[in-house]
Amino acid sequence: PPRITAFANQKGGVGKTTSAINLAAALAQSRRVLLIDLDPQGNASTGLGIPRHERGAGSYAALAGGQSLAALTRPTMLDKLTILPADPDLAGAEVELAATERREHRLADALAVPDMAGFDDIFIDCPPSLGLLTLNALVAADSVLVPLQCEFFALEGVSQITRTIDRVARSLNPRLALEGILLTMFDRRNNLSELVAADVRAFFGAKVFATVIPRNIRLSEAPSHGLPIALYDPRSPGTAAYEALAVEFLARRKMA
Amino acid sequence: PPRITAFANQKGGVGKTTSAINLAAALAQSRRVLLIDLDPQGNASTGLGIPRHERGAGSYAALAGGQSLAALTRPTMLDKLTILPADPDLAGAEVELAATERREHRLADALAVPDMAGFDDIFIDCPPSLGLLTLNALVAADSVLVPLQCEFFALEGVSQITRTIDRVARSLNPRLALEGILLTMFDRRNNLSELVAADVRAFFGAKVFATVIPRNIRLSEAPSHGLPIALYDPRSPGTAAYEALAVEFLARRKMA
Numbered sequence: 001p002p003r004i005t006a007f008a009n010q011k012g013g014v015g016k017t018t019s020a021i022n023l024a025a026a027l028a029q030s031r032r033v034l035l036i037d038l039d040p041q042g043n044a045s046t047g048l049g050i051p052r053h054e055r056g057a058g059s060y061a062a063l064a065g066g067q068s069l070a071a072l073t074r075p076t077m078l079d080k081l082t083i084l085p086a087d088p089d090l091a092g093a094e095v096e097l098a099a100t101e102r103r104e105h106r107l108a109d110a111l112a113v114p115d116m117a118g119f120d121d122i123f124i125d126c127p128p129s130l131g132l133l134t135l136n137a138l139v140a141a142d143s144v145l146v147p148l149q150c151e152f153f154a155l156e157g158v159s160q161i162t163r164t165i166d167r168v169a170r171s172l173n174p175r176l177a178l179e180g181i182l183l184t185m186f187d188r189r190n191n192l193s194e195l196v197a198a199d200v201r202a203f204f205g206a207k208v209f210a211t212v213i214p215r216n217i218r219l220s221e222a223p224s225h226g227l228p229i230a231l232y233d234p235r236s237p238g239t240a241a242y243e244a245l246a247v248e249f250l251a252r253r254k255m256a
Numbered sequence: 257p258p259r260i261t262a263f264a265n266q267k268g269g270v271g272k273t274t275s276a277i278n279l280a281a282a283l284a285q286s287r288r289v290l291l292i293d294l295d296p297q298g299n300a301s302t303g304l305g306i307p308r309h310e311r312g313a314g315s316y317a318a319l320a321g322g323q324s325l326a327a328l329t330r331p332t333m334l335d336k337l338t339i340l341p342a343d344p345d346l347a348g349a350e351v352e353l354a355a356t357e358r359r360e361h362r363l364a365d366a367l368a369v370p371d372m373a374g375f376d377d378i379f380i381d382c383p384p385s386l387g388l389l390t391l392n393a394l395v396a397a398d399s400v401l402v403p404l405q406c407e408f409f410a411l412e413g414v415s416q417i418t419r420t421i422d423r424v425a426r427s428l429n430p431r432l433a434l435e436g437i438l439l440t441m442f443d444r445r446n447n448l449s450e451l452v453a454a455d456v457r458a459f460f461g462a463k464v465f466a467t468v469i470p471r472n473i474r475l476s477e478a479p480s481h482g483l484p485i486a487l488y489d490p491r492s493p494g495t496a497a498y499e500a501l502a503v504e505f506l507a508r509r510k511m512a
């Protein structure tokens with residue numbers, strides 16, 4: 001069965017979507033990957049070329065039940081990369097699902113179907129909160145990749161997401177583990193990045209990916225063209241970083 | 257009575273907290289300002305020097321009711337700036353308040369007390385979501401200041417917050433208006449900033465503040481010292497930008 005990784009951090013703007021899209025695209029060179037957009041903002045769907053006006057039923061429909069996943073997923077510009085786009089109804093999901101049965105397990109139940117065997121990896125892009133949508137991702141996932149912007153406010157919040165992972169592992173999903181902490185938007189020119197990176201490595205040790213994603217303007221330009229960085233600018237530092245991350249991501253799996 | 261301004265945008269990391277802290281500090285040179293931290297991350301509280309371990313009852317206690325606001329607010333390093341810090345219980349507020357009476361009006365009710373007459377301005381820093389906490393801020397507020405990072409994903413999401421403001425104004429709070437859209441992290445060195453700024457001005461016209469906040473590393477360093485930018489580095493471009501914003505903010509009020 002596929003391994004499921006959630007990209008989660010309640011701190012906003014730390015690179016969850018950028019990392020989910022570009023790591024998925026790098027892995028999709030050799031593995032079959034499904035990216036699930038569980039954020040009502042729908043940035044991962046836009047970043048992979050699904051315009052807003054073309055989004056029919058998507059990840060909300062999968063949570064609500066009743067449609068087969070195969071009917072909801074869409075191809076992307078990469079053969080081996082498939083997306084389950086965010087649909088407009090996702091914005092109301094937290095309130096609507098709150099009073100339903102197995103409200104935290106809706107996504108896990110939706111993914112427990114034979115269709116999913118066609119994927120090697122499933123990634124879930126989460127919104128910047130620890131509400132019911134992120135909780136659904138943590139219950140469905142085997143592990144969590146936590147992107148962490150090299151800034152002070154982001155550093156302050158990292159224990160909130162790691163404590164939540166521990167709590168979910170103790171109660172709702174015993175197999176859930178921290179995949180790793182990924183340092184993003186690292187800016188060599190400024191001291192703060194170094195200080196934050198040193199702090200995080202001192203505290204989390206081997207749980208921090210060796211690969212660091214540099215601040216690279218091409219990464220923020222690529223989504224406006226609906227392309228992952230590897231297709232938008234193959235020679236950019238952003239492409240090199242996410243390809244190195246893909247290699248490390250798979251190597252860490254083998255050792256785990 | 258004080259004017260109440262919510263700092264809201266569901267897109268994460270766009271400068272909500274940074275703008276709330278530094279505009280509050282600039283206005284507090286001549287006006288009495290209360291900053292309410294309604295984000296479970298508690299970044300505004302940290303940014304104004306209230307360490308995590310010293311946070312007792314705060315904004316969650318105000319929502320839950322039963323304590324006078326005067327007992328919950330704290331002084332800051334600026335005479336005229338007071339803060340209502342985030343407390344740890346805020347993380348569970350969305351779920352806990354969901355089933356209560358007047359759940360969207362809890363903050364508005366808490367602020368409708370004589371104590372508040374001692375302030376000229378009340379600012380509310382919101383989390384990156386459109387859930388019950390942000391809804392409480394929109395129901396309590398006279399207007400909403402929407403910080404917008406000059407990046408593609410942030411641009412994509414701006415209609416989500418402006419549509420929400422319209423919806424709340426039609427149903428729960430008829431006096432709610434858009435205070436303005438504030439362009440943040442503007443980077444002269446890159447084209448994307450210019451493109452986004454031009455797009456936003458073309459669409460929102462005079463609703464966009466003339467003052468633009470540049471990307472300035474000193475703004476991201478200041479919170480690690482628990483200081484607003486004006487005290488951390490008075491000669492930085494960040495200080496100049498928020499002081500110019502304070503002048504424009506007050507001038508736009510007079511014209512409104």
Ligand SMILES: Nc1ncnc2c1ncn2[C@@H]1O[C@H](COP(=O)(O)OP(=O)(O)OP(=O)(O)O)[C@@H](O)[C@H]1O
Binds near residue numbers: 184213217
């Ligand atoms: N390494 C990088 N270098 C430069 N810009 C980046 C980098 N990574 C992400 N960005 C840009 O920074 C912004 C925030 O990134 P992104 O939207 O991926 O974060 P997020 O955690 O998914 O945000 P949210 O919390 O809103 O979901 C985006 O505009 C993105 O294009």
Ligand SMILES: Nc1ncnc2c1ncn2[C@@H]1O[C@H](COP(=O)(O)OP(=O)(O)OP(=O)(O)O)[C@@H](O)[C@H]1O
Binds near residue numbers: 271272441473479
């Ligand atoms: N003009 C600026 N120049 C440089 N860095 C900035 C600027 N404004 C904010 N920052 C930094 O960018 C990050 C995001 O800003 P901030 O935390 O204020 O955004 P936010 O919208 O409040 O985030 P969240 O959605 O998580 O609440 C922070 O690390 C902050 O220090």
Ligand SMILES: [Mg+2]
Binds near residue numbers: 043126127
């Ligand atoms: Mg995102």
Ligand SMILES: [Mg+2]
Binds near residue numbers: 272295299382
């Ligand atoms: Mg904030």
